[in-house]
Amino acid sequence: MTALAPYACQPDQSRGRLFPEKLSTFRSPWQRDRDRIIHSSAFRRLKHKTQVFVEHDGEAWRGDYFRTRLTHTIEVAQVARTIAGALNLNTDLAETVALAHDLGHPPFGHTGEDALAVLMEPHGGFDHNAQALRIITRLERHYADYDGLNLTWESLEGIAKHNGPLVGTSPTGGPVTGPLPYALAEVNAAWDLELHSNASxxxxxxxxxxxxxxxxxxxxxxxxxxxxxxxxxxxxxxxxxxxxxxxxxxxxxxxxxxxxxxxxxxxxxxxxxxxxxxxxxxxxxxxxxxxxxxxxxxxxxxxxxxxxxxxxxxxxxxxxxxYRAPSVVVERESVTRMVNDLFPHYLAHPEAMPDQWHQAARALNDETERARLVLDYVSGMTDRYAIAEHQRLFRR
CATH class of the missing domain: 1.10.3410 (putative deoxyguanosinetriphosphate triphosphohydrolase fold)
Structure with a gap:
């Protein structure tokens, strides 16, 4: 096995986890992070989330071959391992960030993200990268001792900053402007991810x-x-x-x-x-x-x-x-209407959500907190579930 380069992230020098855990006897910290992502609910849902074409697009024989958000993620992970290995970097950490980078995508790809960003403007906006952090630190709830997946600092840093610094100066040299997405700000407040610097x-x-x-x-x-x-x-x-x-x-x-x-x-x-x-x-x-x-x-x-x-x-x-082909534009308009119908409906009628979400919404008095809870619900939907919900609520 080739030794890691000195500028690679070394497993024995990880900054650890927010909630300390015993080290694994047979997996490195980033192998554990990778495995937790693969076994997460959000990762499984990527199977039925849009990359470019909505799941039901086109003839069945052809649509079955289009990439989904999951197959895209797997391809990104493969490329990341190849490049990281060639450079003697830590392939496990590169793969971990690659596997997690799209966990925050809502249904209908960037079209769904654009619609939710507009709807959430009064409540802190929406950004799929920040939502990925919210998912892995709060919304995945499988462990007895903490919410989220309790990933290492290096994995959280990579997910937050893989596209460059988020405060100070951008990778292109210009200033980074505007407030941080609230989901990112909350994670950074709990554990400083050094958002002014490059990632690993x-x-x-x-x-x-x-x-x-x-x-x-x-x-x-x-x-x-x-x-x-x-x-x-x-x-x-x-x-x-x-x-x-x-x-x-x-x-x-x-x-x-x-x-x-x-x-x-x-x-x-x-x-x-x-x-x-x-x-x-x-x-x-x-x-x-x-x-x-x-x-x-x-x-x-x-x-x-x-x-x-x-x-x-x-x-x-x-x-x-x-991306701007007439058939794709028509589909974008259709799914935008779905998101624009679903989000305000759940906000006004939380009882339309499943019981656990309904009860959580009723316990919140702050409108922004309720909107963020509804956002968590809607953004977590798969394409086909969002379509089915829209049919149930609006096309009886």
Missing amino acids: AEAQVAAVADDVAYNHHDLHDGLRAELFTEAELSDLPVIGPAFAEVDALYPGLDPTRRRYEALRRVFGVMVEDVIAVAQNRLAGLQPRHVDEIRAMDGPIIRFSKPLYQNIKAIKSFLFQRM
Whole structure:
């Protein structure tokens, strides 16, 4: 087994857990964190939460192949382990952050998040990253001694800051403005996550792995949904050359195999670029401890500038042809109406929620606290449960 780099998070130097526990005899702190996430209720619900396409979209045979929030998360974890391993970082911590990074997503993906953010404006807003922290520190209630999963400081830090500092200066160099999401502020008040600094290299790996995974699989899903064709991708950087390489090596290849061969090359270009850039920067900077990574003026794990510009072009194409495709926009409008119906209904009629949620709402006199409780309920829904609830309440 290769020794961890000096700037990696070392298991024997973890800052521990908010509620102290005995060390495991056979698992590292981050292996335990990873396993707690996998066994959580929120992780299981990702199976029926949207990535881009709502679960019932399209013909059954085609929709079964689209990514869900769960399959996306698994792909991110795989990429994170690969990159972290190549850099001699702690693969268990990178995987833990990757597996937890989307736990706070509501039903209907970013469309559901946008709708809830507007509805929650009077009550502290909504942010899926902050909600992930709320879930793992408060809402998962399986253990006798505490609420939440009692993850290590490093895991909480990574989930909070994998996209960069949250106070002070952003990764792009500009100031971070606006108040902290209340869910994040509550966790940080209980345990200082040093929100002014970068996260560990492992958490930064998880963030880049997220970009790699969704840029890769959204191309797959967009092609399967017939929102664009391979021919329309041929002018895009990275993608066009990948298809040309496959055509040169395998002339006349079956179209499905051709697609997979090309897009796995795109995937490889992104992963190899991140690894090469990080290896070069780490060799030049020679950090000796994870805190030196946290103190840097920007992320150590990132794409090269040329590839970043190419990825921007790919994202622009996907934005126009996939995320804003007419069929997707119609679906976004439909599910936004569902969220806009459900949230105020539960707020006005808490008895419409299951008994444990109803009783908890009745015990709250503060309107903001009640709204946050309703938010916890609605944001925890799967797509299909939200659709079923909307049918039950509004389409009798």
